[in-house]
Amino acid sequence: MAFFRKGADIFGLDIGSSSVKALQLREAGGSYRLSALGTASLPPDAIADGSIKDAPTVVEAIRSSVSKSGIKCTETAIAISGRELIIKKVQIPEVPAKEVGDVVQLEAEHHIPFAIDEVFLDYHTVGQHGGVMDLILVAVKKSKVLEYASVVSEAGFTPSIVDVDGFALANQFELNFPEERGEAVALIDIGASTMKTNVVRGGATIFARDIPFGGNNYTQAIAQQLKIPFEQAEAAKLGRDVGVRWEAVVPALEAVSRELSLEVQRTFDYFASTAESERIGRIVLAGGCSLLPGLNDYLASNWGIPVELARPFARVEIDPAYGDEVNTAGPALAVAVGLGLRRVGDKGK
Ligand SMILES: Nc1ncnc2c1ncn2[C@@H]1O[C@H](COP(=O)(O)OP(=O)(O)OP(=O)(O)O)[C@@H](O)[C@H]1O
Ligand SMILES: [Mg+2]
Incomplete structure (x- = not known):
């Protein structure tokens, strides 16, 4: 029907430092369905210290993730994170x-x-x-936005919306747990290089902070302790069979988890100094690093509050074709889901 413009033809594109995730959510009768999903990994030096170091590789990963997903539209919602935010x-x-x-x-x-x-x-x-x-107040360097927008354009897409990882995380949480109204909840996305914290209450962000800390810290510690290359250390961390016993990896994991816990503690102290008398009731972890076995229990015992894993698809219908990918990657797709919810002209978070 030529008179009806098909709305909402936009997809979420999460350009993480270790992988690009492209995802489309379709809305029908007030609920969402995951209609397309594709990911492509990035080598560790393509995006480092929060900047795009190797644009052609990132462009290629964007194209590859979208082409694997089967997404047909060109408008996309992307997000920025890191220290320049x-x-x-x-x-x-x-x-x-x-x-x-x-x-x-x-x-x-x-x-x-x-x-x-x-x-x-x-x-x-x-x-x-x-x-x-x-x-x-949100301020982001124009140069950072242009840096990300230009790889997206180069790949052949239009970055119609530029969001913030932490807000996309909150957007996703609001969709999946709209009944959360009382206590403050700390949403923490731990990616490969950046930890994004967003404290929400009643659907609104009351505090947000990004810290350069993530899964790469674990991998580097393993590589250093065992004197093995980064790639092998990464595979060992993921439990793959690369000739490294899991017990050999554990001391590095424990040491980095202690550091991570201290980083989060610092963030919470900072939060406490800005918010009058707010108590954080619980923590919801997202990002690939949240899948590290036992991390949520460790943090829960350190802080004495419940620590759960994000369930970005709790209220999203999933095509069985994506069942396995969604089950394994789950919390790592939280930011992509938040971006997939955005529509041109909406208010955002
Ligand atoms: N099962 C797992 N166990 C431990 N770590 C995991 C697991 N799966 C993924 N990771 C780690 O999660 C990280 C990738 O997560 P994610 O995809 O959220 O990061 P990213 O979005 O690419 O990075 P960032 O947001 O920091 O730029 C990597 O460090 C990876 O090793
Ligand atoms: Mg990420």
Whole structure:
């Protein structure tokens, strides 16, 4: 029917430092169905220290993930993470809604370590009380957005939406657990190189922070302790048979898990210093590194609160063709699911 424009032809593209995940969600009658999914891995040096070092390899991985998935549209939602992303809770005096943008623009200068004309700014209103407004301010370097947008364009797609990993994570959580209303929940995506923390309450982000720490820290520790190459250490970490006994790997895993726990502790301390009296009730882990055997139990015993694994497809219908992939990768697809939910013109998180 030529008169009806088919809406929502956009897909989620999570360009992680270890793999690209392309995923499309179709909406019908208020529920979602996973209609396409494809992933392609990246060598460790293609994206390092939060920047794209080898653009042609990343372009190829984007093309490969999309072509494996069978996605036919070209518009996509991507996301940025890392240190050049500043997410801060700020307070401004109460002003009419149409003036908030201008006030944020002025205020932002005091809160971000970059020149104001070098960044894209966005904000979300979290609350309003006693003549002040609480906002979550998001600033990202324009150069970072362009860096990611250009590999996407180069691969032949249009980056219509540029989101933030941590917000996509929250978007996904809101879809799958909409009844979460009371306590603050810390969502933590531990990827290969970056840990994204997003504390949500009642469907809104109240704190977010990215830390350069992830699965690569484990792999590097194994490689160093056992004096083996990174690739072999990575395979050993995943439990593959590469001539390394699991018991030999465990001391490195334990040492890095202790470090990881300290990193999260620092983030929570920082959160506690910004939020009046908020207690985090539980933690939901996502990202490939959350699949490390025993990590959730270890963190739960350290912090004394429940630590669960994300279930990004809890309320998404899955074509049996994707059953195995979704079961194995599960929590690693959380950000991709959050991006797959985005539509041009929606409000985002
Ligand atoms: N079963 C598993 N056990 C332990 N670690 C795993 C497992 N599966 C994946 N990982 C690790 O998870 C990491 C990849 O996760 P993910 O795909 O979420 O990262 P990414 O999105 O590519 O990276 P980032 O978001 O940090 O840029 C790798 O370090 C990988 O070794
Ligand atoms: Mg990731």
